Amino acid sequence: MFTIKFRNLVVAVVFQSVLFTTLLPVANAQKPKAPVEATPPPVNEEFKFGEVDLEVLEQSDLLDRRLERDGLILANEPASVYLNHIAHLLIPKDLAIERVTWKFQAVRDPQPNAFALPNGSIYVTTGLLSLVDNESQLAAILAHELTHVMRRHTYQHNRSNRKKFLTMNIMSAIGAYAPIGAVGAVIMVVTTVAPFIMVATMYGYSRELEREADLKGIDMMISAEYPPEEMIQVMKLLDKDIEGENIRLFYNDHPSLDERIRYLSGYLGARADKVTPQMALNRERAAYFRNMEPVMRSNLQLSINSGRYRSAVYLAQRLVDFHPDSENLFWLAEAHRTLGPRAPQLTEKQLTNSAKKDAAKKREKRTLEEEEQELLATPDGKENWQQNQQKAEELYLRALAAENPIPLAHRGLGSLYEKLSRANDALTQYQKYLELSPSAPDRERIQRRIDSLRRS
């Protein structure tokens, strides 16, 4: 008996030492040594490449190639030039960073997002490019991502995670061989809880790096004469949650948008009041829209393809407001037609966290067509459908009456009439589309629809 108790005691002592020498230093490492407001230098010059970092770098280069190969990069020369121009205004002059080659590209993805790879590749999705209002807001996004690269955040995060994973594995090994009895039970409890603490610190560290990127981003914006408060405007735009998809989870790798707005406002303080003439120019909305209009249009198709119909309506309306009597009318018509029985905006009730979670679960269970059928069976759904189809028809007709009408508006009207069971009208519109676009890539599909309408 004594032997067992003594052995258990030894195990407990050894376990405690392991716990204090591994878990606590790692947890303590999360506490920022100095407040972020002390603003570290723009580049992490103390950073030295190790073998692990070179592996991460290699993976980043491969990811660049994969994005290009898979058709996810938008081949739009003016947009790339524009992104490069803004980024190079933000990057400190004559700055050379080891193993970083700057590259700025638009990703064909309707979800608003941006990310940086440690090799210097920075990607902004077409969804985010379409959402922001002016060049300064785009500069805010780029400044944030540039900080991730310049401060070597990806490498630091990877190094930190590796230590934590190792600790978690050691913990589970200890837990698996815990002796029976009270001491064993204590060890079991601690080893079960430890991974959760580790995961929490991983996310905590990630949030700390995001905060640093936000604050350093503000400094970069001021240096480049971009109004820094536009970073807060970006956060507000992201907070809009048009699709009801910003779900609060237990673990988050970014600080909440509310928190970001709060600390950014605090950091900015009086500096937000100093506006130079250049800053005022960089806030101009029309200049930004002129540069990004083609990107925004291509993003509308992507939004519709991926069932982000509310975003499509919202973004197309912004385009029409900027440039009415143009192709933009066609895009707004498409957005309304595909919105179908959905309301253009989510209600407050639909925007609660629990409602968003339920909606996410439902999205996984049913297809978009099934969702549409379900909504059409409700009075609200029927009303929305009627309103959206009417609006779409009116917009298609306006698009066709505008200068240089695009043939696609005939195709849109064809689809609309087909759904409204106006077979003859649909047939006429489809035929007009094919007459005007004899080499359309969807020619075969439309021809099949014509054949099917004739048969019916």
Added chain:
Amino acid sequence: MTNTLRVFKVRTIVFAVTMLLVGVTSQSIQAQFLHPKIKSKETTIRKIVILPAKVNVVRDSMKGPEGMAAESDELSVRVEEKIAEVLSKQKNVATLPRSSDATNADSQKYDLADFQTKFDALLPTIAKKRSDVKKGRFSMGDEVLNLNLSKSADAIVFIRGEGKKLTSGKTAFRMLVGGTPAYLKLQIGMVDTRSGEVLLYTDTMLVGDPTTAMDRLRKSLEKGFKKLPSAAAQ
């Protein structure tokens, strides 16, 4: 001491039994579901076009997962080749080239990328209730015709996969403590080239190093397509 020995013995037995079960039964697990049109032989898949597979594998080490982008790309190509080989040998299904020309044209590249994305969006719904493929519930719409594939193709094949390779350290750790083994899980969908309906869905899983277990992959694919009627028989 007796207690500890007993615990150790029990753990050893449980571990041995688990390993035996894994060895005997879990070399590959698969499920397959056919559209009623295939089952009733209204539609026969004779020629297919395989879209670029998206298979991602990671190296699981004691210090966490590490990316294997180059190996994943190589494996994706090998999986495509194995599927073409299995379908040709077992089911007399011919694989047609993806596109004869304009492969570099941006619009072609975008159409393909968008269609792959569309499949990715539909996949969780299919996986949630795979048996509904048998009811003909899932479709990708007639936009499939925009891909402008060969007119003689009957179906488009989508391949998604994920896998894990263990480092030697992690393998030893797994033997002592437990945890998931190295594996490769594939989800394969066949879509009608004209209507966009999902004609077949199959998922297979093999236990073993995904980058080297090619023979096991072939066997697992053979089982995965077992229910698909042979093109020669009709």
